[in-house]
Amino acid sequence: MFIDELTIRVCSGSGGKGCESYRKRPDHKRIPNGGDGGNGGNVILIADLHTGNLAALKSKRIFEAENGGAGMGNHRHGRNGKDCVVSLPCGTTVYSRRDGLLIRDLTTPGEEVVVVCGGKGGHGNHKGRRSTPGEASKELELSVSFKIMADIFLVGLPNSGKTLLLKKLTGAHIQQTDYPFATKSPQLGTYETDEHVFRICELPSIGESSASGGGLGTHYLKHLERARLMFFLVDLEPRFASDLQDGFDVLIRTVDQFNSELRNLPYFLVVNKVDLVDKNRLERKRFSKDGRTFWISARKGTGVEALMKAAREVLVPHHFKVRP
Numbered sequence: 001m002f003i004d005e006l007t008i009r010v011c012s013g014s015g016g017k018g019c020e021s022y023r024k025r026p027d028h029k030r031i032p033n034g035g036d037g038g039n040g041g042n043v044i045l046i047a048d049l050h051t052g053n054l055a056a057l058k059s060k061r062i063f064e065a066e067n068g069g070a071g072m073g074n075h076r077h078g079r080n081g082k083d084c085v086v087s088l089p090c091g092t093t094v095y096s097r098r099d100g101l102l103i104r105d106l107t108t109p110g111e112e113v114v115v116v117c118g119g120k121g122g123h124g125n126h127k128g129r130r131s132t133p134g135e136a137s138k139e140l141e142l143s144v145s146f147k148i149m150a151d152i153f154l155v156g157l158p159n160s161g162k163t164l165l166l167k168k169l170t171g172a173h174i175q176q177t178d179y180p181f182a183t184k185s186p187q188l189g190t191y192e193t194d195e196h197v198f199r200i201c202e203l204p205s206i207g208e209s210s211a212s213g214g215g216l217g218t219h220y221l222k223h224l225e226r227a228r229l230m231f232f233l234v235d236l237e238p239r240f241a242s243d244l245q246d247g248f249d250v251l252i253r254t255v256d257q258f259n260s261e262l263r264n265l266p267y268f269l270v271v272n273k274v275d276l277v278d279k280n281r282l283e284r285k286r287f288s289k290d291g292r293t294f295w296i297s298a299r300k301g302t303g304v305e306a307l308m309k310a311a312r313e314v315l316v317p318h319h320f321k322v323r324p
């Protein structure tokens with residue numbers, strides 16, 4: 001199950017009660033000796049590179065830290081409550097549900113944020129004043145929204161060959177079939193060269209009716225907000241468009257309607273399955289559309305190296321390049 005939007009409740013621990021106790025001296029004078037209460041635990045969110053999505057949180061939803069222990073006689077301090085640490089996938093944005101304010105965008109592995117602090121423990125009466133109760137716990141409802149952090153996103157028509165291309169590039173073990181809309185949730189793989197490592201993500205397919213909720217809808221396009229480069233994929237004999245021109249129009253229009261800011265992202269037009277037709281017929285498939293175009297066969301590997309070379313040029317900043 002892939003989940004990228006969730007509401008959770010977090011609750012810090014309350015502070016332990018300060019103790020009111022006395023030691024009796026031989027002369028019957030009472031000496032206060034009540035210890036302080038322990039502090040309540042915090043709830044801490046931490047960005048974890050190895051957590052794939054929010055599914056693990058769904059069954060729990062409420063995250064509570066431990067309460068601080070009460071102080072005891074003879075100056076004994078109550079124990080501090082344990083923190084509750086919640087792992088979220090890297091790329092999760094956390095908002096307060098009440099006012100919609102951004103709390104943190106957790107994008108760096110290991111990055112932490114304390115979302116609710118534990119209550120302070122109460123004072124015991126050992127300092128000669130009356131004991132106090134501990135501070136109350138704090139509760140907060142959070143909206144968490146996960147957006148995949150990948151360098152390249154594969155956006156394409158159904159059955160255009162995204163899964164096969166992803167598998168060929170990354171070796172990811174993903175189930176692949178020959179029917180459309182088989183990929184129901186985003187799929188990730190890692191593409192490695194001697195010098196670079198890029199994360200590649202396939203998004204579920206887009207068709208003409210996706211914008212109006214058909215197929216798998218457009219919800220998953222939100223992940224493009226963290227993309228650095230998009231590949232728009234159409235296969236040479238698209239079942240879900242009349243021709244290549246129409247296929248790319250559908251993809252670009254749908255992404256643009258979803259979020260017009262995505263227009264500024266670099267993209268390549270990728271025509272897949274060139275192995276299906278011979279060279280002469282290929283000439284007749286030419287189309288006119290703005291954008292760099294690559295003709296590939298994910299199955300045979302044709303053109304894939306040129307595509308990835310161009311991708312590396314976009315993704316690797318120029319100042320890293322060594323002049324020949």
Ligand SMILES: Nc1nc2c(ncn2[C@@H]2O[C@H](COP(=O)(O)OP(=O)(O)OP(=O)(O)O)[C@@H](O)[C@H]2O)c(=O)[nH]1
Nearest residue numbers: 158159160161162163164178181182183297298299
């Ligand atoms: N001939 C040929 N077939 C291909 C090529 N790439 C993919 N296919 C086939 O096209 C079919 C769909 O491939 P997928 O990789 O599942 O396509 P997809 O875009 O991920 O499809 P969905 O996610 O299910 O919509 C499979 O039968 C593939 O074997 C190619 O380069 N040449």
Ligand SMILES: [Mg+2]
Nearest residue numbers: 162163182183
């Ligand atoms: Mg697929």
